[in-house]
Amino acid sequence: MHPVLRTVLQRLGLGLITLFAVSIIIFSSLQMLPGGYAQNILGQGATPETVANFNHELGLDRPAAIRYVEWISNAVRGDFGNSYSGTTGTIKRSVSAVIAPRLFNTFFLASMAAIVAVPLSLLLGVLAALYRNSWYDRIVNSVTLTTIATPEFFIAYLLVYVFAVKLRWFSPLSTVSINTPFLEHVYRAALPAATMTLVIVAHMMRMTRASIINLLASPYIEMAQLKGLTRWQVIMRHALPNAWAPIATVIAFNLAYLVVGVVVVEVVYVYPGIGQMMVDAVSSRDMPVVQACALIFAATYITLNLLADIVAITTNPRLLHPK
């Protein structure tokens, strides 16, 4: 078997195992509760009968292993069960139906940020690496260090204050619905997307710069320079083929970071995405929703890291031309 294919398959297998382990952690978090979930929700005054009834209604009285298999096999098919928030009444809300439109919104927001942030930060990072220790490099370095050290909500509120309160270009709240037209959606999601762009450009630019500098210090680059190639030739022929792997890692790492950043930003702008939904569900301890959100976030995170690994493997010149 070709070594590239073998390594890729190995990574895929590893990714699946990780996903499995993570799903078990997420599932078993519910079991860790001292005294059981029902007791906690219904309060101290609950009689044993109410607790048993509650458990039976949610199916919590069956063995954990069976419930896990049910939960995960339904989750793979996109069914996350019913939300607890309607359990005591007659209306049962399906978690998937609640999540689906919000998942789309979050995906929309994250893509907007990524489309702007990825090319911008790669450009800034490569420039900073090529002209390192220049005044440009120093300014960019201290600006990004400050941005990284600043909480997301601070940047978000600064943007709101300047662009929504003072200049009145945007609304301070990003309310969208399913019926919002595309361009309107872009306009309303502009401020949250800009916030996330600022945060990840800082991370991505610094990591790009570091990996390019690392690369330019390799012996084969020095060799290429010594044999008299022009700067352009050195970069295009020798540096770039080896740079894909670190760049892919940087991009995937930061897109994964976006997954987390989206939670805070959505809450600031009251943007109806999955992050805000998870925070609400945590406050009301609606466990099926929390678990569904956690599983989606974790799966995205793992997939992105896996993707970076695979790109790094398939673009590695040493693996592509085996001896």
Add this chain to the structure above:
Amino acid sequence: MTDSTNTPRVIKARRTFFENAVRVLKTAPISAWFGMIVILIYVIAAVFAPWIAPYGEAEILGKAYLPSSAANLLGTDQLGRDLFTRLIYGARNTIGIALITTLMSFFVGGTLGVLAALKRGWFDQGVSRVVDAFLAIPVLIFALMMLAVVGKSIVNLILILALLDATRVFRLSRAVALNAVVMDYVESAKLRGEGMSWIVFKEIVPNILPPLVTEFGLRFCFVFLTIAALSFLGVGVQPPTADWGSMVAENKSLINFPVHTFPYIPAPFYPAGAIALLTVAVNFVVDWVLHRTSGLRDGK
């Protein structure tokens, strides 16, 4: 002829600790000085909070959202409490919680990491695989989920974040300890018949301390920002405890609905700025220490 050629030069065997400290500090760049001074001010505010603050932590003085005046240096918050007072108490609570969490995570993660590097075998394998699974979930998401399960309280917050952060510390301390355990001095200590605790605390820990100390600064920043984010989301530190993250959340309507509140005061910006300033300061100092202690990080 000058004096120096006549008098014999005094040669000291060794500089004292204080002299060394002064020598090192003289080489510090402006950014590091700035960072150290900011950290010092924060520490003083946190330690002496009850003596510095003009009012009590949750003392309600008058109307909500008063602009700054002689009585209320930065104005009042949404319940009419003095913002300056709450900022100072916030230093104590926010930094204190983050510090305890980071210390716990280093104690647990560091111990496990060094032990895993020393023992290898099934212990190392077992802990490493569990940690790998934990590393695959973003900290904020995992913390949110665990808080939903065990409920919101400061103790739960500290325990959960310490546990999650310990997995990151484990990775680093195991990696640096792996380099140390193969050294000859560890081997000779083993041959001398020293016990496990001697090998860990007298041989390995002193040699892996420099990278762990800088990592401590970075982990502290990360934990501090995560706690601030969780409190901001309303699931971290709960009112009436003064905490910078929740203070931003409590006053955020001033920005989101600016029309309803008049006169406008920038109440949410003070705690948010306080968070940002501290993390920037710690980062500046860590950056300088990294540059000093390792040539490796030269490019970054």
